[in-house]
Amino acid sequence: MSLAHGMSLPGLLLGLSLLLSACSDAPPPPLKVQVGQPFPDLVVKTLDGETVTTQMLRGRGLVFNVWATWCAPCRKELPSLQRLQARLADRRVVVVGMAVDDDEHRVREYLIDRKVRFTSYIDPQRLMANEVLGVRVYPATFVVDADGMLRWIVEGEREWDSAETLEKLQSIFEKPPEP
Numbered sequence: 001m002s003l004a005h006g007m008s009l010p011g012l013l014l015g016l017s018l019l020l021s022a023c024s025d026a027p028p029p030p031l032k033v034q035v036g037q038p039f040p041d042l043v044v045k046t047l048d049g050e051t052v053t054t055q056m057l058r059g060r061g062l063v064f065n066v067w068a069t070w071c072a073p074c075r076k077e078l079p080s081l082q083r084l085q086a087r088l089a090d091r092r093v094v095v096v097g098m099a100v101d102d103d104e105h106r107v108r109e110y111l112i113d114r115k116v117r118f119t120s121y122i123d124p125q126r127l128m129a130n131e132v133l134g135v136r137v138y139p140a141t142f143v144v145d146a147d148g149m150l151r152w153i154v155e156g157e158r159e160w161d162s163a164e165t166l167e168k169l170q171s172i173f174e175k176p177p178e179p
Contacts, residue, residue: 047108063096077157083160100123
């Protein structure tokens with residue numbers, strides 16, 4: 001089969017595949033937030049449409065998860081975040097989700113169906129996810145200490161209530177005793 005300018009379909013496909021493979025070798029753009037820096041105050045919507053800021057969470061440890069209902073790794077990860085919230089509830093640590101879906105009703109129904117009860121927000125235009133945090137992959141989780149400092153970034157799925165992860169979180173949220 002020949003296309004315009006005498007290029008064949010197999011030639012076009014080969015060229016496209018080479019171009020795409022060359023693009024995949026480029027490093028992803030950097031996140032817009034970095035470990036060791038203050039976590040930004042995000043302006044987000046509740047699932048009821050109210051606009052709030054994450055500044056109200058200061059003074060507590062925060063596990064802030066950016067996810068979507070269409071993201072299979074996100075869906076797989078949510079139950080472990082719910083179990084983590086249950087384990088950390090008495091330690092002044094809160095798990096918060098921010099869905100990047102454009103339909104808050106779909107997000108609400110999804111969370112209800114799966115009995116996910118931690119606080120959840122929605123970022124339908126992905127302004128906070130993309131413009132403020134610079135999320136590159138879903139899920140993306142930002143662990144923030146009680147002083148508002150970003151201490152750990154996890155890109156991709158994780159089992160949040162595994163022994164290894166709980167140990168890492170404990171090292172972040174447990175401040176050493178005063179001398």
